[in-house]
Amino acid sequence: MKGYSFRCNSALALSLCMAYAYLCENRCKNRDDQPICFYRSTIGNCSAPTDVTCLNSAQCIKGGRCDGSLDCPYDEDEFWCPRTTGNFEKSYYRQIKHRNDVDRTFDLHIPSYPQSHRLSVDFQRLQTTIRTKKFGRTVLQYESILRDSFWCNRGVAVHVNDAIECFCPPTYYGKRCEYFSDRITVVTHLDLSHFQFDIAMNNDTNVFIKILVTLRHEYNILDWHEFHVQSLIEINEPVKHKFHLLCSRSPLHLKIKQERQTSRQKIFHEHPYSIRFEAFELQTNQTIVELRAWHYPIYFDFLPSFRFATMLRFPSDYNNVSIDSCRRHRCQRNSICRPLFSTKNLYYCSCKQGYYGQYCQFYNDQCSVYCSPSSLCKGDYFIQSHGLEQPLCICPRDRYGPRCHLRFNSFCSKDRCQNNGTCLYTYDWSGETHYRCVCQDHFYGNVCDLEKVPINIRLSTIENVRATTIQFYEINKQSFQLDIVHQTVQSGLAEYIYYKHIGEVVPPLCLLKFYDDLFSFRYFIGYFWLSVNTINITRNPWFCPKANTYIEKLNISKCSSTKNFFLLLLLPIS
Structure with missing residues (x-):
């Protein structure tokens, strides 16, 4: 069977290629079509086109072929009904598919890539003649097709005067975005667990930290990226940052x-590429305080891409004045020695x-006039991969822009x-979220206008x-699995359980797990109630005697979280 016809193996057949709809009316001489035309019998009184002989029976069912009634033991009398209508329309889907394929107008137009010539000045839409067969007739149709659809590969084509300019994504370059960029992908976030700041000095409980990330070749900066961290938000909800840093493609760096x-020894023993994360505290009085930096070498060259992932941590003793890596530094008078966060007893200038x-x-004269007065000017941040010659301006709090004037x-x-929530400004460059409300413990929502439901x-x-x-579960209404929404562990017996839930109703299930020792435990149910907006009860928890038996039967590890088998235990209890 191929397409919409059947080809017999024998060359002596009446028709080598027979239409699907008439397959069993004209039979193959060597009976190649027997798996499809099994119902056709050679018995004289059962040879009509609508007569059926079942597979495991010599009984003849007169007029039973494709009549909508299942007469044979395996319903084979309704199998392969190409011309049936009524309740069995799906059985002749090949006819419908073939008709739709014939009626379709083919308007596919894929321009060649790469094209050997530039586009002409005239970018008007072309009138293209397309010939299709529709019920045996030739139809002329006109479609409008843009010639520059695939001109810029993965980039965006922009018409500039009489030519096309390509805006390439970071991972591509070239006039038509046809080349991969040598790049490094960085994934990181800032851990604030050991960060300390002087609230009395800043008069602010929310500290802004700017992280400046640079890709370096020896002492030259190739590319940079910056992101901001708010202490009150990310102390408990760290934000993972992912971005690209591009390697320079200048003639010098390509050489x-x-x-x-060509030198394997250089790759093994010399590591000129590195990444540095510099941390700056942005204070409310427009002052920028440089904290310290994390410095990491790259141990092999890009091939053509490299992925670097790390967590930026503040050491627990970084404010200890007795530990000072800069006691014997060699920094010059135009620099300040600062210890490294990433490596003890090391510093940078x-x-x-x-x-x-x-x-x-060296001194960059542009720094005297280029950046705003309250910003910090870095004179060596010439981005060679971007072709920029201006210095980098590190903006103070509430300022932005290439020169920090906005x-x-x-x-x-x-x-x-509302409800005594704290409003915090967010450095959201998209403009979608200008601020965020940090709510009190009993409230939630975008503006802290919703109250949490209590569980006692x-x-x-x-x-x-x-x-x-102690675990609280929601029940997935589609899969009937238990999705955990909150859990906590207490030493000894938890005599009192208190939880504020974000939602209109409390989670329907509270599950308790009592540990007699490290590997011996018992399951209890604190409650199982549906559509309740508050819980304040004193009770004996329900013991689940068969829970461990179910775990053993399902071969679930005792340390893994439970899912759907607890629903079976809840049915007799509820």
Whole structure:
């Protein structure tokens, strides 16, 4: 069977290629069509086109072929009905598919890539003649097709005067975005667990930290990226940042890469590429305080891409004045020695404003007038991969732009957040989320206008347990699985359970796990109620005696979280 016809193997057949709809009316001489035309019998009184002989029976069913009634033991009398209508329309889907294929107008137009010539000045839409067969007739149709659909590969084509310019994504370059960029993908977030700041000095409980990330070749900066961290938000909800840093494709760096590829010893023992994360605290008085930096070497060259993932941590003793890596530094007078966060007993020389170079011996005159007065100018941040020659301006709080002359609008009015919520401005460059409300414990929502539902459970049982695991579950209405929404662990017996849930009703299931020792535990049900908006009860939890038996039968590890088999245990209890 191929397409919409059947080809017999025998060359002596009446028709080598027979139409699907008439397959069993004209039979193949060597009976190649027997698996399809099994119902046709050679018995004289059962040879009509609508007569059927069942597979495992010699009984003849007169007129039973494709009549909508299942007469044979395996319903084979209704099998392969190409011309049936009524309740069995799906059986002749090949006819419908073939008709739709014939009626379709083919308007596919794929321009060649890469094209050997530039586009002409005239970008008017072309009138293209397309010939199709429709019920045996030739139809002329005109379609409008743009010639530059695939001109820029993965980029965006923009008409500029009489030519096309391509806006390439970071991972591609070239006039038509046809080449891959040598790049490094960075994935990181800032851990604030050991971060300390002087609230009395700043008079602000929310500290802004700017992280400046640079890709370096020895002492030259190839590319950079920056992101902001808000301490009150990310102390408990760290944000993962992912971005690209591009390697320079200048003739000098291409020559360096070619030389390194021919020397295996250089690749093994010399690591000129590195990534540095510099941290700056943005204070409310428009002051920028440089904290320290994390510095990581790249141990092999890009092939053509490399992925670097790390967590930026503040050491627990970084404010200890007795531990100072800069006691015996060799920084020059135009720089300041600062210890490294990433490596103990090591330091780096941070150039003062406007200075740059290995020993901060050069000064960029643009820094005296280029950046805003309250910003910090870095004179050596010439982005070779971007073709930029301006220095980099590190903007203070509430400022942005290449020269820090633009100011963020103040969206945090006094009544922005309800119920004593704290309004925090977000550095959202998309403009979708200008601020965020940090709510009090009893409220939630975009502006803290919704109140959490309370759960208070006092256990009246007397159990001698080493630990208690408390879990609250929602029931997935489609899969009937249990989705955990909150869990906590307490030492000993949890006599009192208190939880504020974000939602209109409480989770329907509270599950308790009593540990008698490390590998021996019992399951209990705190409650199982549906559509309740508050819980305040004192009760004995329901014991689930068969829970461990179910776990063993399902071969589930005792340390894994439970899912859907608890629904079976809840049915007799509820």
